[in-house]
Amino acid sequence: MNRRDAANLTIAVVVVAAVLVLGGSLSGLWASPAGSPVPGAAPHDAAATPVATVRAPPGSPAPPGSGTTSARRLADLPAGTLDPAGFPVRRVEQALLVADVGADSLAAIDAATGQWVTTGVLPPIGDPLLLSPDGRSLVTLTYRGSTVRVETLELLTGAVREVPAGVPPPPGDSECRVDGVAWAPDGGHLGVVATCMTFDMTSDGEPREPDYEAVVLEVEVRTGASRVVERVPEASPLEAYPSYSPDGALFAYGIGRPLPAPGWVDESWFGVRVIGVHDDRPAREWVNTHMAYGDPWRDAGTLLVWDELADPGSTDDYLLLDTSTGTQAPYGVDRLTNTLGFVGGSLLATRTGWLQEPDPCPVALCTVDLDSGVVAPWLELPEREDVGWLGVARDLVGP
Structure with missing residues (x-):
């Protein structure tokens, strides 16, 4: 630890x-x-x-x-x-x-x-x-x-x-479970993050480790009507704490990978992922970072997260992510370790x-x-x- x-x-x-x-x-x-x-x-x-x-x-x-x-x-x-x-x-x-x-x-x-x-x-x-x-x-x-x-x-x-929030499972022997939820700024929709698992057998008839998939839905509160915003294979939401940007254009959540991706530390599978909710702008992902609690959006394009690799309480502990450029910069507040948004x-x-x-x-x-x-x-x-x-x-x- x-x-x-x-x-x-x-x-x-x-x-x-x-x-x-x-x-x-x-x-x-x-x-x-x-x-x-x-x-x-x-x-x-x-x-x-x-x-x-x-x-x-x-x-x-x-x-x-x-x-x-x-x-x-x-x-x-x-x-x-x-x-x-x-x-x-x-x-x-x-x-x-x-x-x-x-x-x-x-x-x-x-x-x-x-x-x-x-x-x-x-x-x-x-x-x-x-x-x-x-x-x-x-x-x-x-x-x-x-x-x-x-x-x-x-x-x-x-x-x-x-609020019905049925997550369409992948093909095969699969099941899905809601992991996190967030209000959209319009108050009429919810962003729902779920983990889906697909179970397969080996050639010897033994159960394999399940395949994971992270799924993001947008659900209408009144009717339960939903649409899939994205599916991310070989990933699952971890410490998801999902959140919409103030203008409702972006959606951020915590994500994990079964195996470390390039640039990830060996012990860490965590990252923060930001996607467009209503357009096809490419998703961005920042490795070795975690979603901050509460409302993490400083403005419609800047997101507060904390850094897995920084010393807790140091001036590098919290990062501001620029969701348009992909850059990140330390927030710079010394000994601040538990923010609420x-x-x-x-x-x-x-x-x-x-x-x-x-x-x-x-x-x-x-x-x-x-x-x-x-x-x-x-x-x-x-x-x-x-x-x-x-x-x-x-x-x-x-x-």
Whole structure:
């Protein structure tokens, strides 16, 4: 196990044991099915709940469904200590952020009021959360035995609905399994990444190692209608964390190979692959790299990843990939090892407890200025709980 593996193991333990804040697919059981009452009935004084400042950049439209309330940015949200014990309990029509911050159910910032509330929905364990671009629902991956179901959850009603995501298997004795999912910016489609395995026998009648194929689908949420975006033989998604670019033109995901390709280190099968969703531009692949968590797109053409070969926490640890030219450059932020994606003109990061030196982020959640790299505390949680994942409704938060 190298230093990066040790870092990832530590971060994974923190993610599972502590806080999950929106960013990818989620799995688990939900406490409140559709139509059931929300527990708790808001026993707390709403005035005591931290509220976001309502301020928008010039020309920002009001988010759909929020009346006259202006769109909010990361900088407008409450900084400092948040105590979930003070949150009122109610469902929300639209959420800016959804998180498990030690409350009995998923907590959210209500997009209409800027107020933190608990939703009455039990948080999942071990997977990221992914909020729809309009802020009204989550997408989940529910694991049931050997099958994986893609489901959406409405924040207002708690209703759960399966999105059919049948992956066409290759010819022969094959089976496919969904590995990751991402919202398209239009909110009406999902990008689905799957692994397909084909089983063959040797000439002696013995089973061979299966042949793998990575498959990317785009699925319409309402109907389940799907189309294959690409198939990649002799590959499978690994640490996929798929993500659309902000304009919906590109799709990125983590990929692995059964055998190292030229330029790959002997121990690493990982890479990041970027493809055009609606055109025939050639795919690009960067070896020895991994997808970053959360929203990794700095802009429509620049993607944040981390480098398998760099020392964890070094200034070379994170790379910015130029998807148009194929070039890559270190992001250059020292001792930053656990990022949560780009939000509202900043990069978000969590503290890194395993570092044997002062942590650049001393609290649960910090912002990182995109140009200067300055790290500033943003959110402290009670009893040193930590943020593991982050995601936002893209049309409610922007630079």
